[in-house]
Amino acid sequence: MPTSDANRGLLCATFAFAANFSVWTLYAVIVLPLSSLWQLTVTELGALLAAPMLTGALSRIPFGSLVDRYAAKKLFVIQMLSCVPALLCLYIATNYYQLLFLGLWIGVSGASFTIGIRYVCDFFPRGQQGMAMGVFGVGNAGAAITLVFAPWIIDNFGWHWVGPVYAVGLVLVALLFGFFAPSQPVHAMQSDTQQRTWYQLLHDPQIWRLGLYYYFVFGSFLALLLWLPYYYIQAYQLSITQAMAFTLFFVATSSVVRALGGWFADKYGGRSVNWSVFWVCLVCLFFLSYPPTTMTIHGIKQDVYVSFSINVWVFTFLLFVIGLAQGFGRASVFKMIHENYPNEMGHAGGFVAAIGALGGFTLPLLFGAVVDVFGFYSATFMLLYAVLAVCMMLMYFAIKAEKFRRRLSEAAQYNFLEDESL
Template sequence: MQNTVIFQGANRALTMATIAFGANFSVWVLYAVLALELQHTLTLSALDLGLLFASPMLTGAVLRIPAGILADRYNPKYLYTLQMLAVVPSLLILPHLETLTGYMVLGLWIGISGTSFTFGISYVTDWFERHKQGTAMGIFGVGNAGAAITLAAAPYIVERMGWVNIGPLYAAGLLITALLFFWLAPSRPRQSEHVSYNNDQMPLRKILGTLQIWRFSLYYYFVFGSFLALILWLPQYYTNAYGLTAKQAMAFTLFFAATSSMVRALGGWFADRYGGRSVNWTVFWVCLVCLFFLSYPPTSMTIHGVHNDVLINIEINVWVFSALIFVIGIAQGFGRASVYKIINDYYPQQMGAVGGFVAAIGALGGSTLPIAFGLVVDGVGIYSACFMLLYGVLAVCMIAMFFAQKTDRFKRRLHLAKTHNFLND
């Protein structure tokens, strides 16, 4: 009977944390929709768009580090609730802005919603045994589907009620979510009625000095950072590169965000069953192949034949492009789950601090990559240059992972040799 009660408590904790994460994520990516309007009203360049996208991502990334440390020290349920309440006023101010600078400054405030992942992951992992935590974290990560909520709901709100009502409506929704979470989410995890949040802390200095944590952060920079960047970048990419309407661009981006978010739970199950590293390698190879084709710009070639010239046009149409993006999104969903499974395998008692640091570096991808996209597109003058950049980022991740695994295998063999007296200390 007691086990049944505990199981129900864990499920309720996971459900409420996931709902709250989805609500926060929908707020965090709100600028992806606003940018389509602001691009025309404020006459924004590609770099301006990148800076606009980067502002909420920046604070959402940087604040994840102190958020992780706080989550290890204090009850993450209360921190989670306070974080949501802190974001509500910024959404009420949104309708009163008129300049790019104003939107960027307010974006820094809205970005506090990005810390929700750190509080939520620390709260959720307390409720599940180690062999189930990959699946639990994967289910929690489905909250990324909050991006799909914004991509689906915000255009409808704009069409029916106007731009000025988006901020207040999102503020009301986040306030209700915060109150429901505080009321319905259980207060104590299953391991003990008197949980201490002060044990086995890892100081920031040690985290910064651990190369392994930096490797995990690099992996997450791609699987999560590029996911964020693509959610923000794809709507205007579809409208500029393929001439789609805003509704069509949102529909394609919605499909990408929703499927990538929903498969994260399945990715957590695969990571539990087959190991995080195996899933990661598969994810990287799939993305590398897709990015190779996406990087190729529309090209026309003239071949001088025997009797006349032959003109060849090479271009990825919108359907092939969307299919490749869809595959990348699925792979990234698996990758986000597998990275956190690896982290939990190595640092189960420091998920707040270590997980928060890795999440911060990953979220920095959502801040730095849109700016980099704008720079390369403006500089090179090719829309697909953003995918060339992602291809390079992924190549660095794969090289780092290859040498890390090679080093780990060597250390294991050396330890085994010493254990069996093949080598002397």
């Protein structure tokens, strides 16, 4: 059973991660009013949205190495405080390039996941890792805080005040975490000698496959979080308030269900849960990919016109299902990481998390590109369908290869010529 320190550590880490995630996704709200105020192009808009995602992804790798060497609690506090100056500087930002630079700086908040996941894992036994990491992952709901709180600040005080208010909040969270979060168990700080080097880790094909899986279940979640307000406004002509409400529903449900996904991963295995997640998403993306279509059937006496399109409610329901599946998938991938790399949760978890977070950087840019090329908004989901198809093929061949190696191993162990009973 988890100890009181374990439960307190999990609660504190989840709360701190939620605060960091709300900071990391802050530009999803700030950029919308500035796009018309500063007359930004679509490319400039996409670059601003992607800037925090880029540094958030890349910073997970060095922080993953550091958290395997040093106390995660101290690193967590340092990482939070390092983002405060950038948030304060938002108040004096006056042009696009200043905002772009500050976005890159604020992106360091994305590294909080790598630090927190190692911190949490050290408190729980292997059979409860999926549950613990799933509960910690509920901190993704910090994006929902931003979608509600940041627009209120903008409406009442102006966008310049968003950064200072968030800076004060992040300092308070850092202080609370520093005072109330327990230190890691002593045995967790003594496992460094069993770790593989970066060279060994990066030459393992499995770590790249896990990274690609996480690119879909987390990277596309991040990308949709940033892209959906724009999509709802353009494809369904909704107001900003309505678009934010639908996006909030997607983010909140996908984040909260991650804890349940961790429990399922503990009970049924990370790979089984992940394979089921992929199939659910594949079906939903098939329907979301279909563009509004009008077909003319030339009849004997007259032409018959058939129209097909997905209305906003069906669209939202399919997104809701995808969000739930992605929540399960994010938990199951990290369960698989811990099953295969229990002593390298900082290195391996940081690398996989970085690849996943790069989805939040690359996919919004690709969304805009495919929409420009094909001329319809559902091309967004065609792209996600293609990414998922690659993930599923890789997982299928990995499962086949593993079964083949297992049969070879069993055959090698049983040599009938040496069987003494014959």
